Amino acid sequence: MKRLSRYRRHRFAGPVLLVFALFMIGTTFSVASANTRLAASVMSRTAAIDEGRQIFLKGCSSCHGLNAEGGKIAPSLIGVGAAAVDFQVGTGRMPMADMSVQAARKKPAYNPDQVAALAAYVASLAPGPAIPDQQVLYYERDGSTAQGGELFRTNCAMCHNFAGQGGALSRGKYAPTLMKATPTQIYEAMITGPQSMPKFGDKIITPSEKLDIIKWIKAAQNEPSLGGASMGRVGPVTEGLLGWILGLGLLVGIAVWLATKAR
Amino acid sequence: MSSGEKVAGSVANYVDERTGAAKWLKKNLTKVFPDHWSFMLGEIALYSFIILLLTGTFLTFWFDPSQREVIYHGSYLPLNGIHMSAAYDSTLHISFDVRGGLLMRQIHHWAALLFMSSIVAHMLRVFFTGAFRKPREFNWIIGIGLLTLGIVEGFLGYSLPDDLLSGTGIRIAEAIIQAIPIVGSYLSFFAFGGPFPGTSFIPRIFTVHVLLLPGIFLALITVHLMLVWYQKHTQYPGPGRTEKNVIGYPLMPVYMAKAGGFFFVVFGITAFLGAVASINPIWLYGPYTPGQISAGSQPDWYMGWLDGLVRMAPPIETHAFHHTISWNILIPGVIVPGIFFTFLALYPFIESWMSNDKREHHLLDRPRNAPNRTALGAFGITFMLVTLANGGNDLIATHFSLSINQITWMSRIGILVLPPLAFFVTKRLCLSLQRADRELVLHGKETGRLVLLPHGEFVEVHEPLTDAEAWTLTQHEQLPALELPEVDAHGVRRPGGLRNRFRTKVSRSNAEAIAKPKPDDLKEIEHH
Numbered sequence: 001m002k003r004l005s006r007y008r009r010h011r012f013a014g015p016v017l018l019v020f021a022l023f024m025i026g027t028t029f030s031v032a033s034a035n036t037r038l039a040a041s042v043m044s045r046t047a048a049i050d051e052g053r054q055i056f057l058k059g060c061s062s063c064h065g066l067n068a069e070g071g072k073i074a075p076s077l078i079g080v081g082a083a084a085v086d087f088q089v090g091t092g093r094m095p096m097a098d099m100s101v102q103a104a105r106k107k108p109a110y111n112p113d114q115v116a117a118l119a120a121y122v123a124s125l126a127p128g129p130a131i132p133d134q135q136v137l138y139y140e141r142d143g144s145t146a147q148g149g150e151l152f153r154t155n156c157a158m159c160h161n162f163a164g165q166g167g168a169l170s171r172g173k174y175a176p177t178l179m180k181a182t183p184t185q186i187y188e189a190m191i192t193g194p195q196s197m198p199k200f201g202d203k204i205i206t207p208s209e210k211l212d213i214i215k216w217i218k219a220a221q222n223e224p225s226l227g228g229a230s231m232g233r234v235g236p237v238t239e240g241l242l243g244w245i246l247g248l249g250l251l252v253g254i255a256v257w258l259a260t261k262a263r
Numbered sequence: 264m265s266s267g268e269k270v271a272g273s274v275a276n277y278v279d280e281r282t283g284a285a286k287w288l289k290k291n292l293t294k295v296f297p298d299h300w301s302f303m304l305g306e307i308a309l310y311s312f313i314i315l316l317l318t319g320t321f322l323t324f325w326f327d328p329s330q331r332e333v334i335y336h337g338s339y340l341p342l343n344g345i346h347m348s349a350a351y352d353s354t355l356h357i358s359f360d361v362r363g364g365l366l367m368r369q370i371h372h373w374a375a376l377l378f379m380s381s382i383v384a385h386m387l388r389v390f391f392t393g394a395f396r397k398p399r400e401f402n403w404i405i406g407i408g409l410l411t412l413g414i415v416e417g418f419l420g421y422s423l424p425d426d427l428l429s430g431t432g433i434r435i436a437e438a439i440i441q442a443i444p445i446v447g448s449y450l451s452f453f454a455f456g457g458p459f460p461g462t463s464f465i466p467r468i469f470t471v472h473v474l475l476l477p478g479i480f481l482a483l484i485t486v487h488l489m490l491v492w493y494q495k496h497t498q499y500p501g502p503g504r505t506e507k508n509v510i511g512y513p514l515m516p517v518y519m520a521k522a523g524g525f526f527f528v529v530f531g532i533t534a535f536l537g538a539v540a541s542i543n544p545i546w547l548y549g550p551y552t553p554g555q556i557s558a559g560s561q562p563d564w565y566m567g568w569l570d571g572l573v574r575m576a577p578p579i580e581t582h583a584f585h586h587t588i589s590w591n592i593l594i595p596g597v598i599v600p601g602i603f604f605t606f607l608a609l610y611p612f613i614e615s616w617m618s619n620d621k622r623e624h625h626l627l628d629r630p631r632n633a634p635n636r637t638a639l640g641a642f643g644i645t646f647m648l649v650t651l652a653n654g655g656n657d658l659i660a661t662h663f664s665l666s667i668n669q670i671t672w673m674s675r676i677g678i679l680v681l682p683p684l685a686f687f688v689t690k691r692l693c694l695s696l697q698r699a700d701r702e703l704v705l706h707g708k709e710t711g712r713l714v715l716l717p718h719g720e721f722v723e724v725h726e727p728l729t730d731a732e733a734w735t736l737t738q739h740e741q742l743p744a745l746e747l748p749e750v751d752a753h754g755v756r757r758p759g760g761l762r763n764r765f766r767t768k769v770s771r772s773n774a775e776a777i778a779k780p781k782p783d784d785l786k787e788i789e790h791h
Contacts, residue, residue: 101666145340145341145343146340146341146342146343146344146345147344149341149342149345149549150345150549153427153549153552153555153557154552154554154555157427157549157555157556157557157558158555158556158557158558159558160558161557161558161559162427162428162547162548162549162557162558163547165559166558166661167557167558167559167657167661168558168559168656168657168658168660168661168667169667170666170667170668171666171667171668172660172664172665172666172667172668172669174660174661175558216341219341223341223547225541226358226359226365226541226544226546227358227365227369227541227542227544228369228537228538228539228540228541229539229540229541230541230544231540231541233544233547234559234561234658235428235557235559235560235561236428236543236561236562236563236564236567237559237561237564237567237655237658239372239376239540239542239543239563239564240376240563240564240567241564242536242540243373243376243377243380243536243564244380244564246536247373247376247377247380247532247533247536248307248377248380248381248384250532251307251377251381251528251529251532252300252304252384254525254528254532255300255301255303255304255306255307255525256300258300258303258521258524258525259298259299259300259302259303261298
């Protein structure tokens with residue numbers, strides 16, 4: 001100590017001490033802060049899973065089983081991933097309103113935080129597709145509408161109709177309209193294959209092609225009614241109805257008027 | 264005489280001296296036509312046809328009927344850079360880059376739908392009033408020809424833009440052609456110039472659509488109208504109207520004004536529809552590629568019944584001698600429509616065979632006074648409605664939350680049960696209406712005025728019909744059923760016994776009626 005204290009009035013003592021102190025403070029801060037962040041995220045994730053489990057036990061377990069193992073009337077949720085939960089619960093399809101052939105889109109029963117908690121819980125059971133975040137946000141920049149249209153007509157239009165208006169499937173099931181779907185939901189639907197929809201993995205439709213499709217669907221949602229009233233964009237059925245009822249109706253009305261004798 | 268009249272007179276005289284037109288015009292401009300709104304349905308068809316010719320000519324200025332592959336770089340960005348046929352590309356060009364092009368396309372298509380629906384409405388009027396009877400059988404057959412060609416022409420027009428929807432339609436047409444036994448695949452190769460889709464079909468149907476069929480239409484329409492002119496128009500029964508006269512207004516000036524005005528009304532309404540309601544938005548469908556299809560692909564309504572028939576057919580196929588016969592397409596796509604149109608075309612002859620009525624008729628029937636015919640019409644309409652509804656089974660399923668399988672089964676049962684039911688119900692309704700007419704003639708109209716007689720009895724005062732009203736309700740004739748004796752005067756069985764028995768039976772059903780009131784009936788009531 002004495003030897004050390006001999007240098008305490010050395011002209012470099014001050015700067016050396018300053019450097020040492022800065023190093024120590026920095027190191028301590030980084031270690032301490034890293035520790036708290038990790039601890040906090042572990043804490044909140046556990047809390048979310050716990051909260052999700054509570055919601056699950058109240059709202060979902062009567063059909064999906066107490067441990068999401070599935071039952072006679074509902075599939076197992078082990079391994080479906082957060083994306084599936086976010087899609088099904090976030091669009092209000094789950095919990096189902098009744099035991100009809102297909103869960104319909106409706107007002108979600110849970111708020112976004114609760115949906116996230118449920119998703120965290122289900123994701124904690126086994127690995128599965130995660131909720132897409134970054135890649136979806138860039139569809140506007142990275143996607144191509146025209147390319148998306150080609151992909152949509154090849155892969156999606158056979159069920160969802162040429163303009164994304166939806167269509168009939170067998171025995172009362174249906175491909176829903178895409179006019180309300182958000183980019184995240186479209187992406188989730190493609191990677192999880194909800195209900196009757198097939199799964200479109202990244203080998204079948206690559207992530208960048210998925211962005212094309214999303215961009216096209218967004219364009220279709222905002223498609224202006226060129227040429228007048230679009231009448232549902234379901235093809236010639238509504239056109240025929242309008243032709244008979246309004247077109248011929250008006251003409252017959254005028255014919256009756258023309259043939260009326262002047263009084 | 265003013266100088267203007269002088270000039271007009273000398274021009275008319277100049278023309279008349281060379282053509283002899285004055286005599287002809289004098290005779291024909293005063294020709295009398297009866298007045299009724301239902302006589303104007305055929306006019307709608309005629310005017311739609313003129314609109315189709317005009318707008319169609321406009322469209323040909325830019326349409327490129329070719330299946331040559333091009334890359335789109337037009338105004339509609341969602342298709343930018345997409346490979347497509349020149350036909351589709353030029354239709355997009357007409358829609359977005361030609362001034363007024365989209366409006367013209369839409370007027371053309373709406374006019375086509377109105378053309379077909381007014382033909383059907385006109386035909387129903389002719390059928391239900393018996394206007395097809397002698398001497399108008401040929402005109403009826405020409406009408407059936409126009410209807411059938413109209414369906415084909417409409418389908419070809421729907422197919423020309425080579426969009427995803429029209430390509431799907433062509434694919435189904437190809438399947439129907441191929442379903443014809445033995446020659447089907449040869450016919451298909453002939454039509455497409457090789458395997459589907461090839462590159463020849465669009466150019467070929469373009470020529471048929473803009474040249475061949477419109478030419479045939481013009482010829483048939485001319486003959487149709489000349490026959491109407493020559494045979495004179497039928498009229499509804501009423502006082503003073505007989506089989507030998509026509510009560511109405513002269514062509515000049517009344518019908519010149521009415522018909523001329525009506526043409527502009529029809530043009531106005533098609534233009535209105537074309538301006539406010541989108542039709543066949545091909546840019547949404549995308550270009551045709553055999554690998555793609557859209558949910559809810561439908562044809563235009565006049566083909567919808569055919570599609571509905573094919574959709575309800577159960578999957579039956581037979582394999583024999585290295586050939587597959589697809590009954591599920593052959594029956595609904597070829598055989599049933601064939602029977603339907605043949606029956607329709609032959610109906611005037613069938614009816615005269617049933618009633619044994621070979622006389623001319625210029626007075627129309629009130630539909631209730633021909634119960635069997637009216638019921639047959641209801642049979643046909645119901646048949647068509649069931650098939651048409653099934654043609655839209657997928658949209659009915661999604662929009663009314665129904666199962667498409669159940670709709671298909673309902674149609675399969677409905678197509679067998681509902682038309683006969685409609686026949687039965689309509690026939691009974693007609694006979695009931697005849698009873699109501701009889702009641703009305705014999706007892707007059709109920710006035711709702713109750714009178715208390717001195718001895719306490721209440722009676723409702725009935726007001727007798729005017730002579731004109733009574734005439735209209737009783738002018739029709741009721742032919743007795745045909746009775747073909749099985750044995751001749753010598754007690755020998757006549758040849759063709761089975762056929763005669765059948766004809767007698769059908770004739771009896773055809774002649775079923777409630778006896779119309781006779782003067783004696785009225786006298787008897789007055790006597791009371």
